[in-house]
Amino acid sequence: MTEEKNMQDDLFFPPVRTTSATSGSEYLSEATSMKNLGGRFLALWSTDHPGRFVCAAFSDAEGLRILRAPVAETSRTFPSITHLFPLASRPERTVRDFTGWTPEGLADTRPWLDHGFWKNAPAGERDYPFVRVEGEGVHEIPVGPVHAGIIEPGHFRFQVVGEKVLRMEERLGYTHKGIRALLRNRPVEDVARLSGRVSGDSAVAYQWALAQAMERATRTFPPERALYLRAVLLERERIANHLGDLGALGNDAGFGFGLVQFGRLKEDLLRNNDRVFAHRYLMDMVVPGGLRENPGKEDISILLEDVRRLQRDVQLLKIIYDEHGGLQDRFSGTGVLDPMLAGDWGLGGVVGRASGQMLDLRHDHPAWPYNRERIPVALSRRGDVGARVQVRFQEIRHSLAFLHTVLTLLPEGPVRTPLRECGSLAEGTGRIEGFRGEVLVWVCLEKGNIVADAYFHDPSWHLWPALERVVPGNLVADFPLINKSFNPSYSGHDL
Amino acid sequence: MYRIILKILKTGLLTEPLSVTSPESPAPFLPVAKSLSIRHVDAGSCNACELELHALSGSYYAPERQGIRFVSSPRHADLLLVTGPVTCHMEQALKDTHDAMAFPKAVLAVGDCACNGGVFRGSPAVRNGVDAIFPGTAKIPGCPPSPNILLSALRGLSRPVSGDLPASS
Numbered sequence: 001m002t003e004e005k006n007m008q009d010d011l012f013f014p015p016v017r018t019t020s021a022t023s024g025s026e027y028l029s030e031a032t033s034m035k036n037l038g039g040r041f042l043a044l045w046s047t048d049h050p051g052r053f054v055c056a057a058f059s060d061a062e063g064l065r066i067l068r069a070p071v072a073e074t075s076r077t078f079p080s081i082t083h084l085f086p087l088a089s090r091p092e093r094t095v096r097d098f099t100g101w102t103p104e105g106l107a108d109t110r111p112w113l114d115h116g117f118w119k120n121a122p123a124g125e126r127d128y129p130f131v132r133v134e135g136e137g138v139h140e141i142p143v144g145p146v147h148a149g150i151i152e153p154g155h156f157r158f159q160v161v162g163e164k165v166l167r168m169e170e171r172l173g174y175t176h177k178g179i180r181a182l183l184r185n186r187p188v189e190d191v192a193r194l195s196g197r198v199s200g201d202s203a204v205a206y207q208w209a210l211a212q213a214m215e216r217a218t219r220t221f222p223p224e225r226a227l228y229l230r231a232v233l234l235e236r237e238r239i240a241n242h243l244g245d246l247g248a249l250g251n252d253a254g255f256g257f258g259l260v261q262f263g264r265l266k267e268d269l270l271r272n273n274d275r276v277f278a279h280r281y282l283m284d285m286v287v288p289g290g291l292r293e294n295p296g297k298e299d300i301s302i303l304l305e306d307v308r309r310l311q312r313d314v315q316l317l318k319i320i321y322d323e324h325g326g327l328q329d330r331f332s333g334t335g336v337l338d339p340m341l342a343g344d345w346g347l348g349g350v351v352g353r354a355s356g357q358m359l360d361l362r363h364d365h366p367a368w369p370y371n372r373e374r375i376p377v378a379l380s381r382r383g384d385v386g387a388r389v390q391v392r393f394q395e396i397r398h399s400l401a402f403l404h405t406v407l408t409l410l411p412e413g414p415v416r417t418p419l420r421e422c423g424s425l426a427e428g429t430g431r432i433e434g435f436r437g438e439v440l441v442w443v444c445l446e447k448g449n450i451v452a453d454a455y456f457h458d459p460s461w462h463l464w465p466a467l468e469r470v471v472p473g474n475l476v477a478d479f480p481l482i483n484k485s486f487n488p489s490y491s492g493h494d495l
Numbered sequence: 496m497y498r499i500i501l502k503i504l505k506t507g508l509l510t511e512p513l514s515v516t517s518p519e520s521p522a523p524f525l526p527v528a529k530s531l532s533i534r535h536v537d538a539g540s541c542n543a544c545e546l547e548l549h550a551l552s553g554s555y556y557a558p559e560r561q562g563i564r565f566v567s568s569p570r571h572a573d574l575l576l577v578t579g580p581v582t583c584h585m586e587q588a589l590k591d592t593h594d595a596m597a598f599p600k601a602v603l604a605v606g607d608c609a610c611n612g613g614v615f616r617g618s619p620a621v622r623n624g625v626d627a628i629f630p631g632t633a634k635i636p637g638c639p640p641s642p643n644i645l646l647s648a649l650r651g652l653s654r655p656v657s658g659d660l661p662a663s664s
């Protein structure tokens with residue numbers, strides 16, 4: 001009986017295994033074997049449900065693996081795994097900020113998201129001790145949190161010699177909105193709405209990941225048409241963001257033509273989003289149990305027409321970008337992310353794939369309908385800004401072809417089933433390849449479908465540390481270009 | 496090169512005629528005529544409001560034809576445009592930016608978050624909107640407000656408050 005259920009689960013939901021370690025040392029040895037077997041670190045968070053735990057999420061060939069370490073009332077510590085997975089450092093510091101639990105063995109004792117301004121919270125340090133580089137001719141450039149332009153807030157500290165960056169350090173957390181505190185003990189609808197606003201540019205990815213987590217927790221299987229349409233929404237979100245990024249990258253390299261042309265294509269797409277789905281950024285379309293509305297035949301033909309127009313226009317713009325010497329000169333060799341580092345850290349998303357990492361959830365652990373209509377992985381090995389531009393172009397092309405198939409084969413029927421009630425405490429995870437990379441959502445539901453706790457993981461947790469590694473050696477003036485080619489989210493990271 | 500020129504010629508003029516100012520826009524309150532320099536500060540938005548500000552700057556809306564432009568330095572700005580619910584961590588930076596602006600200056604809240612905290616209202620890490628810092632701020636609601644709404648509201652602001660300002664010929 002359970003076997004059967006699991007089979008149905010596997011068909012709908014990408015596989016996940018949860019292990020609860022009985023002690024800190026068991027957690028550490030499990031994490032070590034995870035590392036030895038080639039597992040990638042995804043996320044780490046703390047929770048009080050269903051007990052006091054630190055949860056670490058990894059990804060391996062079989063799927064998602066969640067490892068839990070118990071945190072004892074008396075010692076209030078958990079073993080740090082940063083020596084195994086460097087990306088765990090900031091999440092562990094964040095856990096300390098919010099709970100006061102100490103990651104044992106973590107060298108970095110500075111707070112991370114806590115700037116020391118909240119009421120009733122462990123105080124962080126107001127003067128953040130940045131690492132300093134000493135030496136003749138070294139000077140420091142502080143940037144932010146308010147940047148010159150329409151961008152999210154964050155602080156960067158550059159140590160430079162002449163034009164060259166020796167070191168760059170980030171200070172984030174300015175957009176911290178207390179989302180996790182806000183969502184506890186709220187009904188699923190409220191949390192679904194909130195999830196679309198963790199990082200507004202990835203509304204579909206987040207809302208789908210949350211819906212998947214809740215559907216898994218309550219054993220609800222949404223109708224096939226809803227899943228197909230979710231994929232349509234997700235790919236439209238990806239295309240819109242990639243178009244925006246390509247335009248901005250052209251502009252940052254001094255090619256204003258790109259901004260105008262790509263900006264126009266993006267705006268056309270957004271307007272049709274509004275026309276068909278009543279929201280330019282597709283917020284609140286994906287709901288737990290399915291989709292808010294069922295688009296009609298006419299709507300589908302608008303979406304198909306978009307695909308045809310974009311296929312033609314993007315192809316021409318790609319030729320123009322490729323042939324433009326000045327542009328390629330700025331793109332190539334700038335902001336190189338070493339494929340070795342990308343491999344060691346297990347970086348996915350556009351950034352990882354542009355550094356030779358063949359990782360894409362839509363391909364590796366496809367959720368329905370990606371297991372039906374396959375999508376190839378876009379790949380480049382060069383690791384520079386140009387590679388990230390190429391990967392974006394490739395992904396747009398793949399997504400358009402995918403959209404064409406899915407829209408043509410769209411099954412008929414309803415798009416929503418009510419979410420089933422969970423009897424007691426139930427957990428679920430959702431994992432979706434957003435336009436930046438993997439979005440992971442963990443949710444714990446209480447009786448009556450009240451959200452006891454949830455965690456949202458943004459791929460930017462990986463992108464920000466990678467950016468810090470990439471910038472040194474480049475010119476200060478190239479930083480905006482490199483940053484744009486990564487396009488990490490501040491809001492998604494700061495939560 | 497010829498491809499670029501051909502594409503430019505084929506694309507033609509993208510800018511759309513101005514729509515009428517919507518009645519929901521805030522009443523004019525800025526003593527500037529035919530020119531409005533805006534400094535934007537993201538006080539913890541989800542970033543969709545920024546996407547709309549970017550879209551607004553695009554060719555379809557072309558706010559510059561109305562003299563509306565986004566500037567990098569607060570010293571050049573007439574208007575402080577704030578998005579996001581004002582997180583505790585951005586409060587100081589927001590005040591500093593406002594302090595750096597020259598008189599006459601005004602503040603405008605864009606998006607539900609900046610108006611009243613939006614979906615983040617009630618969180619201990621936010622101040623529930625710009626009003627908490629600058630009471631009586633003018634507001635443009637929406638989650639996020641579309642570029643059309645933004646454009647018509649911003650146009651409304653840049654009209655002289657009364658007839659006593661010289662209209663440029």
Ligand code: SF4
Nearest residue numbers: 540541606607608638
């Ligand atoms: S108003 Fe809406 S779109 Fe704007 S920042 Fe707030 S949640 Fe995001």
